[in-house]
Amino acid sequence: MDFTNSREANKRLHDLVPGGAHTYAKGEDQYPEGMAPVISHGRGAHVWDVDGHGYIEYGSGLRSVSLGHAHPRVTEAVRAQLELGSNFVRPGVIELEAAQRFLATVPTAEMVKFAKNGSDATTAAIRLARAATGRSMVAICRDQPFFSTDDWFIATTAMAAGIPSAVAELTVTFPYGDLTALENLFALHDGRIACVVLEAATQADPPPGYLRGLRELCTRHGVVLVFDEMITGFRWSESGAQGVYGVTPDLSTFGKALGNGFAVSALAGTRELMELGGLRDSRERVFLLSTTHGAEAPGLAAAMAVMETYVEEGIAERLHALGARLAAGVRAVAATAGVAEHVVVRGRDSNLVFATLDNQGRPSQEYRTLFLRQLLSGSVLAPSFVVSSALSESDIDRTVEVVARACAVYRRALDADDPTPWMGGRAVRPVFRRFA
CATH class of the missing domain: 3.40.640.10 (Type I PLP-dependent aspartate aminotransferase-like (Major domain))
Incomplete structure (x- = not known):
């Protein structure tokens, strides 16, 4: 995958915006080196970066976009309110x-x-x-x-x-x-x-x-x-x-x-x-x-549309069902690859995260880097496994396929007791740290 445009955009962001993002959790340091996509647009559970790559996306907007990007009921409510003033x-x-x-x-x-x-x-x-x-x-x-x-x-x-x-x-x-x-x-x-x-x-x-x-x-x-x-x-x-x-x-x-x-x-x-x-x-x-x-009126219009959609369409139940399908799939392929004790899915089905553990069972930023790199290479953008209701069952199944390949690489790194050859550069970093 060629991230030339994203790399240039990240450099320019760092020149103009402290940290290169307006939220530390979206920072370039949270992704493998040279593989931090800058997003151009999104629709539903999919986003595209400035290099033209498409991704199945998880954790959308740091958990804020639970209905999917550009949800029609929300965008229509906002559009109607814009005509009335903000x-x-x-x-x-x-x-x-x-x-x-x-x-x-x-x-x-x-x-x-x-x-x-x-x-x-x-x-x-x-x-x-x-x-x-x-x-x-x-x-x-x-x-x-x-x-x-x-x-x-x-x-x-x-x-x-x-x-x-x-x-x-x-x-x-x-x-x-x-x-x-x-x-x-x-x-x-x-x-x-x-x-x-x-x-x-x-x-x-x-x-x-x-x-x-x-x-x-x-x-x-x-x-x-x-x-x-x-x-x-x-x-x-x-x-x-x-x-x-x-x-x-x-x-x-x-x-x-x-x-x-x-x-x-x-x-x-x-x-x-x-x-x-x-x-x-x-x-x-x-x-x-x-x-x-x-x-601000458009924001309140969006909130009302969200609340109406949740109640009328049973969104909370759908989030739990999609998350349960994903969690079961990831756990199954991790077990098949022999890394079930190292790639661990945790959390409520509607709010899943994953842990990446080393041979001693300790949380590892190096193994997280390896795992994220494999997911990105498979067109899955997933700092977590938090689902949106816009995901389809085929999106989930495709994600599980990508995770299966990532787990195979993870097993090789564990056997070598060294994830470095599969990291592609420096490790991802914790958000809260004293020095950059």
């Missing part, structure tokens, strides 16, 4: 319609406020919790990879440059699934923790009783419970993980699949908390998500 000096009626639609889809919430990205929504939840409790500290789940671009979270990562230590000291962490550890954290910082922030579920279902115990523990200690539903929302179910597991948080944040690639996110929660940012409450006011483009 942003006004007063709320548009679409803001009322979108709020009604969202709260009907996520009935555990009483109020909603829209924004353009997940970080803003989740940071707004932190601000509400701090104002409501009069406390400063935030407890986040340390086993989950990302919550916000804002200081309260980034201070806990390897890329904490530019964040004052005083800010970092206000965020503490706890392990997922361990109620005793969280209770001990509450005791250690007695009366200082404003909120607990976590994804209700990630690669596996929560341990029995964990979420209900978490809910009770937060209530007992006066701590606001925040569910980050950026990934689980519209993948676990239309109403997110809270709809699947039957546990209601005080606040929750949605984004990604909510807009099928259009920029829209949501902060949802109880009326008691949300009204702190309103005009009908006697308590001290919270400056809550007052943004020029927060309720």
